[in-house]
Amino acid sequence: MKFSKTHTLKEIAEIIGCQYVGADDFPVYGMNEIHVVTSGDIVFVDHPKYYDKALQSAATIVLINKEVECPLGKALLISDDPFRDFNKLTNHFIPFTFANVSISNSAIVGDATVIQPNCFIGHNVQIGKNCIIHSNVSIYDNCIIGDNVIIQAGTILGADAFYYKKRPEGFDQLLSGGRVVIENNVGIGALCTIDKGVTGDTTIGEGTKIDNQVHVGHDTVIGKKCLIAAQTGIAGCVIIEDEVTLWGQVGTTSGITIGAKAVVLGQTGVTKSIEGGKSYFGTPIEESREKLKQLANIKRIPEIIKNLK
Numbered sequence: 001m002k003f004s005k006t007h008t009l010k011e012i013a014e015i016i017g018c019q020y021v022g023a024d025d026f027p028v029y030g031m032n033e034i035h036v037v038t039s040g041d042i043v044f045v046d047h048p049k050y051y052d053k054a055l056q057s058a059a060t061i062v063l064i065n066k067e068v069e070c071p072l073g074k075a076l077l078i079s080d081d082p083f084r085d086f087n088k089l090t091n092h093f094i095p096f097t098f099a100n101v102s103i104s105n106s107a108i109v110g111d112a113t114v115i116q117p118n119c120f121i122g123h124n125v126q127i128g129k130n131c132i133i134h135s136n137v138s139i140y141d142n143c144i145i146g147d148n149v150i151i152q153a154g155t156i157l158g159a160d161a162f163y164y165k166k167r168p169e170g171f172d173q174l175l176s177g178g179r180v181v182i183e184n185n186v187g188i189g190a191l192c193t194i195d196k197g198v199t200g201d202t203t204i205g206e207g208t209k210i211d212n213q214v215h216v217g218h219d220t221v222i223g224k225k226c227l228i229a230a231q232t233g234i235a236g237c238v239i240i241e242d243e244v245t246l247w248g249q250v251g252t253t254s255g256i257t258i259g260a261k262a263v264v265l266g267q268t269g270v271t272k273s274i275e276g277g278k279s280y281f282g283t284p285i286e287e288s289r290e291k292l293k294q295l296a297n298i299k300r301i302p303e304i305i306k307n308l309k
Contacts, residue, residue: 109127
């Protein structure tokens with residue numbers, strides 16, 4: 001998330017009521033989740049295990065729960081609860097506002113786009129030309145949809161990220177201030193759910209086609225001309241490069257990369273990053289040819305044992 005104007009370190013500290021290390025006028029351009037931070041962003045960290053990762057990230061402002069040595073060129077915001085204060089900043093810069101109409105007055109809809117009955121289109125949504133939005137689709141605030149996009153009935157774009165901190169009294173949700181960005185010529189099936197980024201964008205690349213009942217987690221980036229079959233579940237912060245095929249009921253862990261033109265066969269669990277240009281199968285995932293050989297050999301075990309007697 002980039003702010004509409006540059007703020008100073010002192011201004012940000014005053015919003016959340018915390019101490020800081022750095023010049024009063026140290027520039028702050030935005031805030032982002034650690035997977036997508038860039039220079040000028042705030043990132044938060046609240047566990048010593050991840051201090052180094054945050055301090056060495058591209059972010060130049062670290063919201064942290066302990067005063068540590070500040071790396072050159074960076075600034076610190078010292079908070080007793082960085083998770084809570086990151087949520088405060090999200091609420092400050094992207095406040096939730098109710099929409100009591102089906103299509104917000106701030107939404108922009110392109111020429112020749114058709115929106116079927118019972119759809120909800122939130123604030124600041126942009127929909128391009130020649131799109132078809134079928135019935136009962138919900139498009140949350142700030143989503144961006146390109147030209148020639150088809151979205152089938154019941155799909156939801158822009159729901160909150162599945163991102164929680166466990167506290168003694170229960171789970172505290174990290175508020176989502178990001179967006180969903182759908183590029184040109186994308187097709188999305190019925191009853192799909194595509195979560196918005198925590199602070200960045202969940203992106204579906206140009207020409208990609210998604211089947212029914214597919215889930216895409218927060219901050220995931222799907223490349224161009226991918227095919228994703230029904231009941232696939234893609235976790236948050238996954239990078240899927242161009243022309244990847246995921247067959248039915250594939251599931252992924254978070255934070256991995258699937259290389260360009262990879263093919264993942266049905267019911268595979270993608271537990272790690274995989275190279276492009278190959279076919280994969282199984283859980284744990286392996287190249288499909290090797291995995292199928294293993295399964296064939298397992299079937300031969302009774303025969304092998306019998307011959308040994």
